[in-house]
Amino acid sequence: MASSLTRQYAAYYQKASALYQRPQVRASLEIILSVFTVSLLILFAIRPTLTNVASLQKKIEDQEVVLKKADIKLGQLIRAEGQLSENQNRLGLLDDAIPNTFDYFNISKRIEIIGQENFVNLELIRLPGSILVGDSQIPGLTGDRAGGIVRPNEQGLVIIPINFSVKGSQTQVLGFIKDLEKMDLLAVIQDIRIAKEQSFQEAANLLNLDGTAWFYSIELNK
Numbered sequence: 001m002a003s004s005l006t007r008q009y010a011a012y013y014q015k016a017s018a019l020y021q022r023p024q025v026r027a028s029l030e031i032i033l034s035v036f037t038v039s040l041l042i043l044f045a046i047r048p049t050l051t052n053v054a055s056l057q058k059k060i061e062d063q064e065v066v067l068k069k070a071d072i073k074l075g076q077l078i079r080a081e082g083q084l085s086e087n088q089n090r091l092g093l094l095d096d097a098i099p100n101t102f103d104y105f106n107i108s109k110r111i112e113i114i115g116q117e118n119f120v121n122l123e124l125i126r127l128p129g130s131i132l133v134g135d136s137q138i139p140g141l142t143g144d145r146a147g148g149i150v151r152p153n154e155q156g157l158v159i160i161p162i163n164f165s166v167k168g169s170q171t172q173v174l175g176f177i178k179d180l181e182k183m184d185l186l187a188v189i190q191d192i193r194i195a196k197e198q199s200f201q202e203a204a205n206l207l208n209l210d211g212t213a214w215f216y217s218i219e220l221n222k
Helices: 002-020 025-088 088-097 104-117 142-147 172-183
Strands: 123-125 157-168 185-197 205-215
Touching: 002 172, 025 142, 025 205, 104 185, 123 142, 157 172, 172 205
Parallel strands: none
Antiparallel strands: 123 157, 157 205, 185 205
């Protein structure tokens, strides 16, 4: 059996050798082997290059996204610079509207002056008792006392609640409200309560007003 297989294998080998000796067969086999070898070389040589090209393309795309965002930011800065140049002479109005620091005297004096201009009597001004700038904490302060402390928000603005009362005639009180709405300090009137009061001398209107004022915290935004 083994000798039979050997003879068959020898016969196949002789036939293959005879075929390989033919020029056309030898040329075809050499071309096939060359193409196969080149294909293997290309596969192993180009594969890392293709990987690098894909990685580089991804980096380029990421850089283009960053560049577009930078262009948008640059455009915003250019527009902001232009607006700043155009309104350079009006920056003082912004400082008046949103002061850099909270000042009890500043805000109460403004209300008092408006009251004097409209001939109303300022009965009461109520402002928060504690203004805490920055992230400071007061140990042991809890409950209502802790809730009464005003801190800057995320934009660095200190929002101050204001309550005050004035007394005067209807014309005086209405004039006071109109001038208060035009005050240069950025403030919002939230609630107005007007009550009639009668005394032996004259009738008067008692105005109770709740509002909010804004101040900018420099300390928080350094």
